Amino acid sequence: MASVSLSLHAIPGLPLIAPGDDLAGLIEEALRKCGLGLMDDDIVVVAQKVVSKADGLYVELDSVEPSQRARDIAAQVGKDPRHVEVVLREAEEVVKVGPHVIVVAHKLGFVMANAGIDESNIEHANGSRVLLLPRDPDGSASVLKARLDQMFGVSCGVVINDSFGRPWRNGVVGVAIGAAGMPALVDRVGAEDLFGRTLKVTEIAVADEIASAASLMMGQANEGLPVVLIRGYRPTAPARPAASLIRSRERDMFR
């Protein structure tokens, strides 16, 4: 009996991404050059950072005037007040403040450290700048999917991933902040287990698992590999966006 297999490929040959770059076009070229192309049900995982860069979502810290609240939090956590100000502008709610970290609910709904803003792997011309999350990651994923589908004559999935820390566990893992053409969340309500009992575990965060798998290939510092192709995943549920992964306040015991 043959094994069921899945393959992940870190796609080489992408240049450093600059504002205005045609990300779909660059991904197409890289996929063709490495000989993999794109097939039905392939999932293309793209690092958040390159989507944000193509969208030019930089903020120059010299242009930011921190509020009193930002100054207070900055003093408390040991951060640049201008950086904190940008975090607060991105946030809907501050969930928790700790040493060097401000856990917020981003306006997109994701609860995350520092509103997803980091300063690594960003070119610095004159002074410091930071990079924001894509304004609409599910929308960006949909656009990438539509372009790639059209270029290759297939129907693929796209996931935009980022690295999040977690309560209770050390280390960051890849998570999905955008998804299109694949089931970000799979509902198992009513599915029966091998012994015919109804499963109580109801939902699987498939897009987060895909994002983590791709993150293994991307590494953390190597911006040369921001695109990973996943081939062989067979979706068993309808497509749902990454927004479906956001736990509603009413169902959340930890905020």
Place this chain on the structure above:
Amino acid sequence: MASVSLSLHAIPGLPLIAPGDDLAGLIEEALRKCGLGLMDDDIVVVAQKVVSKADGLYVELDSVEPSQRARDIAAQVGKDPRHVEVVLREAEEVVKVGPHVIVVAHKLGFVMANAGIDESNIEHANGSRVLLLPRDPDGSASVLKARLDQMFGVSCGVVINDSFGRPWRNGVVGVAIGAAGMPALVDRVGAEDLFGRTLKVTEIAVADEIASAASLMMGQANEGLPVVLIRGYRPTAPARPAASLIRSRERDMFR
């Protein structure tokens, strides 16, 4: 330029696991039968459930006398008081109690729902029984690694995975509760990014990403595929157990 690739294989042919079964022997047989064998640096991911079953870690609920505290919590969350009693016996600390869920710090250190005890995919002979986590998952992973290494004449990695829910995000994802022969946590302190700045993200939970990738292949209900082989991962750090993934109380903002 060729892509860097990783492949995941769900290994067919494992029988339902019973107490006392030789799990390493059964995995060896399945790996040989499907033609994959085992190579240096391969990572074998094994579902927690089959490790616990081989170890016979069942508790018959009829034999459990719930304490008053278990009765109180059971009434509050809507669970069987005997089940709650078993959860409490497995726990070092109750972190949070909510509808149908008791988030505890397991004696092993993992903060998780219901002390990792679930009732799905367990054969029921006379009345209800539940299955506990392995008593020492890192130790179980080490034993499996040693046996498989010896059988195949290689040096492999082993991860024991489970599915955990998370705060703030819907759905469960695969996480590592045991690891051997691979770096569960990779420390990036001092690593430089592409632009020569020191990275602030310091640790990557590689074993959790491996566990999530494997979980994609295992599915949630299909106990027929509890072993996944991961081929092509190149470890860049020394081996560390899954215990390194447990965030210390002092560094934890959420308990």
